[in-house]
Amino acid sequence: MDDTIRQHKYLLTEDQxxxxxxxxxxxxxxxxxxxxxxxxxxxxxPEDLAPLFPMALIEQEVTGERYVDIPGGVLDVxxxxxxxxxxxxxRLEKALGTPARIYYxxxxxxxxxxxxxxxxxxQAYYNAKEGIKKLxxxxxxxxxxxxxxxxxxxxxxxxxxxxxxxxYDAKPYRRLMIEAFGASVHRSPSQLTEAGRTLGADxxxxxGSLGIAISEAVEVAATHPEVRYALGSxxxxxxxxxxxxxxxxxxxxxxxxxxxxxxxxCTGGGSxxxxxxxxxxxxxxxxKISPEIIAAEPASCPSLTRGVYAYDFGDTAGMTPLMKMxxxxxxxxxDPIHAGGLRYxxxxxxxxxxxxxxxxxAQAVPQTECFSAAVQFARTEGIVPAPEPxxxxxxxxxxAQRAKETGEETVxxxxxxxxxxxxxxxxxxxLNGRMVxxxxxxxRLAHGLETLPQVPVG
Amino acid sequence: MDDTIRQHKYLLTEDQxxxxxxxxxxxxxxxxxxxxxxxxxxxxxPEDLAPLFPMALIEQEVTGERYVDIPGGVLDVxxxxxxxxxxxxxRLEKALGTPARIYYxxxxxxxxxxxxxxxxxxQAYYNAKEGIKKLxxxxxxxxxxxxxxxxxxxxxxxxxxxxxxxxYDAKPYRRLMIEAFGASVHRSPSQLTEAGRTLGADxxxxxGSLGIAISEAVEVAATHPEVRYALGSxxxxxxxxxxxxxxxxxxxxxxxxxxxxxxxxCTGGGSxxxxxxxxxxxxxxxxKISPEIIAAEPASCPSLTRGVYAYDFGDTAGMTPLMKMxxxxxxxxxDPIHAGGLRYxxxxxxxxxxxxxxxxxAQAVPQTECFSAAVQFARTEGIVPAPEPxxxxxxxxxxAQRAKETGEETVxxxxxxxxxxxxxxxxxxxLNGRMVxxxxxxxRLAHGLETLPQVPVG
Numbered sequence: 001m002d003d004t005i006r007q008h009k010y011l012l013t014e015d016q017x018x019x020x021x022x023x024x025x026x027x028x029x030x031x032x033x034x035x036x037x038x039x040x041x042x043x044x045x046p047e048d049l050a051p052l053f054p055m056a057l058i059e060q061e062v063t064g065e066r067y068v069d070i071p072g073g074v075l076d077v078x079x080x081x082x083x084x085x086x087x088x089x090x091r092l093e094k095a096l097g098t099p100a101r102i103y104y105x106x107x108x109x110x111x112x113x114x115x116x117x118x119x120x121x122x123q124a125y126y127n128a129k130e131g132i133k134k135l136x137x138x139x140x141x142x143x144x145x146x147x148x149x150x151x152x153x154x155x156x157x158x159x160x161x162x163x164x165x166x167x168y169d170a171k172p173y174r175r176l177m178i179e180a181f182g183a184s185v186h187r188s189p190s191q192l193t194e195a196g197r198t199l200g201a202d203x204x205x206x207x208g209s210l211g212i213a214i215s216e217a218v219e220v221a222a223t224h225p226e227v228r229y230a231l232g233s234x235x236x237x238x239x240x241x242x243x244x245x246x247x248x249x250x251x252x253x254x255x256x257x258x259x260x261x262x263x264x265x266c267t268g269g270g271s272x273x274x275x276x277x278x279x280x281x282x283x284x285x286x287x288k289i290s291p292e293i294i295a296a297e298p299a300s301c302p303s304l305t306r307g308v309y310a311y312d313f314g315d316t317a318g319m320t321p322l323m324k325m326x327x328x329x330x331x332x333x334x335d336p337i338h339a340g341g342l343r344y345x346x347x348x349x350x351x352x353x354x355x356x357x358x359x360x361x362a363q364a365v366p367q368t369e370c371f372s373a374a375v376q377f378a379r380t381e382g383i384v385p386a387p388e389p390x391x392x393x394x395x396x397x398x399x400a401q402r403a404k405e406t407g408e409e410t411v412x413x414x415x416x417x418x419x420x421x422x423x424x425x426x427x428x429x430x431l432n433g434r435m436v437x438x439x440x441x442x443x444r445l446a447h448g449l450e451t452l453p454q455v456p457v458g
Numbered sequence: 459m460d461d462t463i464r465q466h467k468y469l470l471t472e473d474q475x476x477x478x479x480x481x482x483x484x485x486x487x488x489x490x491x492x493x494x495x496x497x498x499x500x501x502x503x504p505e506d507l508a509p510l511f512p513m514a515l516i517e518q519e520v521t522g523e524r525y526v527d528i529p530g531g532v533l534d535v536x537x538x539x540x541x542x543x544x545x546x547x548x549r550l551e552k553a554l555g556t557p558a559r560i561y562y563x564x565x566x567x568x569x570x571x572x573x574x575x576x577x578x579x580x581q582a583y584y585n586a587k588e589g590i591k592k593l594x595x596x597x598x599x600x601x602x603x604x605x606x607x608x609x610x611x612x613x614x615x616x617x618x619x620x621x622x623x624x625x626y627d628a629k630p631y632r633r634l635m636i637e638a639f640g641a642s643v644h645r646s647p648s649q650l651t652e653a654g655r656t657l658g659a660d661x662x663x664x665x666g667s668l669g670i671a672i673s674e675a676v677e678v679a680a681t682h683p684e685v686r687y688a689l690g691s692x693x694x695x696x697x698x699x700x701x702x703x704x705x706x707x708x709x710x711x712x713x714x715x716x717x718x719x720x721x722x723x724c725t726g727g728g729s730x731x732x733x734x735x736x737x738x739x740x741x742x743x744x745x746k747i748s749p750e751i752i753a754a755e756p757a758s759c760p761s762l763t764r765g766v767y768a769y770d771f772g773d774t775a776g777m778t779p780l781m782k783m784x785x786x787x788x789x790x791x792x793d794p795i796h797a798g799g800l801r802y803x804x805x806x807x808x809x810x811x812x813x814x815x816x817x818x819x820a821q822a823v824p825q826t827e828c829f830s831a832a833v834q835f836a837r838t839e840g841i842v843p844a845p846e847p848x849x850x851x852x853x854x855x856x857x858a859q860r861a862k863e864t865g866e867e868t869v870x871x872x873x874x875x876x877x878x879x880x881x882x883x884x885x886x887x888x889l890n891g892r893m894v895x896x897x898x899x900x901x902r903l904a905h906g907l908e909t910l911p912q913v914p915v916g
Contacts, residue, residue, distance in 0.1 A: 008537075009472075009537060009538065011469075011471075011472070013469075014467075014469070079466075079467060080467065080545070080840060087538070091612070109567055111840035111841055113879070150840050153836075153837040153838075153840070154549070154838075154840065173631060173879070173880075173882045176882035176883065176885055176886050177842060177879070177882055179885070179886070179889060180833065180836050180842050180878075180882065180885045180889070181836060181837060181840075181842075182837050375638065378611075378638050378639060379611040379639060379640050380611075380612075382538060382569035382608050382611070382612065382639075383569055384635060384638050384639075420638075421571070421631070421635070421879040421880065422631075422879065424631045424634035424635055424638065425634065427634055427637070427638045428634050428637070431637060431638070
C-alpha cells in the first residue's frame with residue numbers, strides 16, 4: 001500500500017527566487033507589432049498610457065531589456081509564498097496507468113490562491129512608489145480582483161473592482177474575499193460608468209464579460225486624474241511579472257532530473273501561460289530543449305484556435321489602444337462557463353505573436369472534459385483546481401493517455417495556477433449532471449468579427 | 459516604503475519533517491485518569507474500542523511510549539504540504555506598533571486547508587491497512603470532514619460525514635468540497651440515525667452540535683461491523699498525530715533565534731492546541747524554556763474557563779466511553795457562532811488533565827473581538843483566517859498590546875490552523891455589523907451540567 005501514494009515535491013530555497021523578470025521580446029526572431037492609438041493609428045507612446053499606468057510599468061511594457069530587476073520590496077512580499085512547489089503527480093499517473101511523467105507547478109499557495117499576486121504586488125508597489133492612492137480594475141473569475149485587493153492592502157491603496165456579472169452571481173465568496181481584504185466590488189456591467197450604462201437599463205440580466213468590465217474600470221481611471229488602472233493579464237508587463245513561475249520551474253525540473261516534452265498551460269488573457277512557458281521557450285530558442293508548448297483554451301472562447309489575428313480593442317467599449325492579437329472581436333460575449341478567468345475575447349499580443357511565429361500550438365477543450373479531469377485530479381492529487389487550469393489538466397491527461405498508447409517517454413509540465421475553493425458550485429454542477437458544453441456557432445464567430453476596427457495596412 | 463512590509467518565513471527541509479509523533483503522557487508528573495465504560499464504570503479496554511477503531515489506533519490511544527514512529531506511507535503523504543511554514547508577522551506587528559515579536563505556524567497550506575490532514579491521513583492509513591472500506595465521521599466547521607474525505611480518497615475508502623446543521627446551512631462550500639473529494643455529507647441531526655431521530659421530527663430547525671453529530675456517526679459505525687469511525691479531535695491518538703506542528707515549530711523558532719514567552723492556540727476539542735503546545739511543554743517540563751501556554755476558547759462555549767472537570771460522555775446521546783474532562787455537559791448546545799470547529803461541549807481529556815496540573819492557562823474570547831483581529835490580520839499578513847484560529851489571534855493581539863504598554867520583551871507563538879475560504883459569510887456578517895456576541899448565562903451552564911453522569915468516587 002505504502003508505495004502507491006508517494007508524492008514528490010521539488011522545493012527551492014528562498015535565495016533561488018528569481019531576482020529578475022524575463023522579457024522574451026529581445027529573444028524572438030521578429031519583434032511583435034506595436035499597439036496603435038485608435039485615433040491616429042500611430043504606435044502609442046508612453047504619454048498615451050500615462051493616465052492609466054505609473055511610469056515604471058509603462059517602461060516595463062516597452063522595454064527591450066532581456067532581464068528586468070525585481071525590486072527588493074517586491075521580493076520581500078514574494079517571499080511570503082515563493083518559491084512555489086513543483087509536484088510530480090505520481091498518484092494521478094498511477095490512476096491513469098500512464099508511463100508519462102506529469103509535473104505541476106502549484107501557484108495556489110499564494111495568499112490570493114492563484115498566480116495573480118505575482119503581478120498584483122509589483123503593480124501595487126510601483127503605483128504606491130509614484131504616490132497613487134487608488135486603483136481600479138476588472139476581475140473575471142475573481143482571482144485577479146482578490147490578488148489586487150491583497151496587494152493594495154499591503155501598500156495602503158484604495159481598490160475598486162468591477163467583477164464580471166456571471167462571476168459575481170455564481171461566486172459570492174470571491175466578492176467577500178475581496179471585501180475582506182478591504183476593496184470594494186461592483187457587478188459589471190454597472191450603472192456607475194458610461195460604458196456600463198450604454199449596455200441598457202437592466203444590466204443585472206447580462207452576464208457581462210472581461211471586455212466590458214475592463215471598459216468600466218478603465219473609464220473610471222481615465223476620467224479621474226488621481227486614479228490609475230491595473231490589468232491582470234494581456235499586457236507585456238503583466239506577462240513579464242509572471243515569468244517567475246517558469247524560471248522556478250526550470251530549476252525544479254532540473255532538480256527532478258527531467259526535461260519536459262510537453263508544456264501545457266491554460267490561456268485566457270495569457271499571463272499564466274506566458275509565465276510558465278516563456279522561460280522554457282528561451283531555452284528552446286537557444287537549442288537546449290525541444291518541448292511542444294501548448295495553450296489550452298476553452299471551446300466556448302477559442303481566440304487562438306478560431307479567432308483571427310488582427311488589430312482589435314482590449315475592451316468592449318473601445319477605450320484601449322489597438323493591439324494586434326488573436327481575437328473573437330471585442331463585442332464577443334462568451335458563454336458564462338465556469339472558467340470566468342478565460343472568458344476574454346482576445347489573447348495577449350505577445351502570445352499571439354509567438355503563436356504566429358509557430359513557436360507554440362493551441363487546443364480548445366470543452367468544460368465537461370475539464371471537470372472530469374479536475375475531479376480525477378482532486379481525488380488523486382488532493383487539490384481541487386480552479387476551473388481555469390482544468391483546461392491544461394485535461395490536455396495533460398490527453399497527452400498522458402497518448403503516451404500510454406504509444407509508449408513514448410512523455411514528460412508533461414503544467415501550471416496549476418489556482419485552487420478552486422471559490423468555484424465549488426461548478427463542481428456541484430458537474431457532479432450532479434447539470435454542466436453542459438456550449439459550442440460557438442460560425443454565426444456568432446462571424447458576428448463578433450464584424451466589429452473589428454479598420455486599420456490601414458503598412 | 460520597502461522596509462515596512464518585510465515578511466519572514468522559516469522553512470524546514472523535507473528531511474526535517476518529524477519521523478515520530480510525540481506522546482506527552484510519560485512526561486507528565488501525574489498520569490491522566492482513564493476513560494470508563496459507562497456500564498461497568500471500569501476503565502475501558504482495547505476490546506471496548508475495537509468496534510470503532512482499528513487496533514493500531516487503539517494502541518496509540520493507550521501507549522506509554524514517548525515517541526511513536528510515523529509510517530513511511532504516512533510521511534509520503536505529509537510531504538505534499540509539510541513542513542509547513544512558520545511566519546514572523548512583521549506587518550501585523552507594525553500595524554499594532556508593538557515591540558512584541560509574533561510568529562504564526564500556518565497549517566492552511568494543506569490540501570484540506572487546515573491542520574486536520576495531519577491526523578486524517580494516518581487514521582485513513584491504519585484503517586486501510588486493516589482492510590476497512592468505509593469510515594463515518596462528524597464535522598463541525600467542515601475542516602475535519604474535508605480532511606477525512608481527502609485522506610479516504612487517497613486510500614480508496616468510502617467516507618460518510620455528518621455535518622453540524624448550523625455549519626451545513628452556513629457553509630455550503632464546505633459540503634461541496636467534501637463531495638468533490640468523493641465523500642457523502644448529511645446534515646446533522648439527521649433522520650438516518652436513532653440518535654438523530656430522537657431529537658424530533660423537524661431536525662432541520664435545529665442547529666445541531668458536534669456532540670450530536672458524533673452520536674450519529676458513532677451509531678452507524680457501531681451498528682455496522684464492516685464500518686469504522688474516525689474522530690477529528692479529543693482523543694489521545696488524534697492529539698498525538700498533531701504534534702508534528704509543534705515539533706516543526708520548535709525547529710523553526712530555533713532558526714529564527716527566538717524563544718517564545720507566550721504560546722497561544724485555539725481550543726475546540728483541543729487537537730490543534732495540543733499539537734502546537736505539547737512539544738513546547740515537553741521542553742518546559744525539562745526546564746529548557748518557560749513560556750506561558752494559553753488556550754483560547756470561545757466565550758459561547760467556555761469548557762475550560764466555565765465548565766467543570768468531571769467524567770462525561772464525548773457525545774450527546776451517551777454512546778462513547780466516559781472521559782474525565784472539562785465539560786459544559788454533553789447536553790449543552792452552544793450558540794451557532796461562526797467558529798463551528800470550537801462548538802464542542804467538552805475538552806480533550808489530556809488537555810483537561812494538563813490544565814488541572816497547572817501547566818497551562820485558558821481565556822475565553824467573544825467572536826466580535828476575534829473577527830476584529832481576523833480582519834486586521836488579513837489586511838496586514840494577507841491570509842484570511844478561519845474563525846477558529848481568530849480566537850488565538852485575538853489573544854496574541856491582547857498580549858502584543860500589553861507588551862506595548864509594559865515594554866516587556868514578548869515573543870508570541872500561535873498556530874494559524876486553517877484558512878477562512880469557506881467562512882467568508884462570517885466576515886460578511888462582521889464587516890456589515892450583523893455579528894453579535896452571545897454570552898452563556900449561569901442558568902444555561904447549570905442546565906448543561908445537570909445531566910452529568912454519576913460516577914462512583916475512588
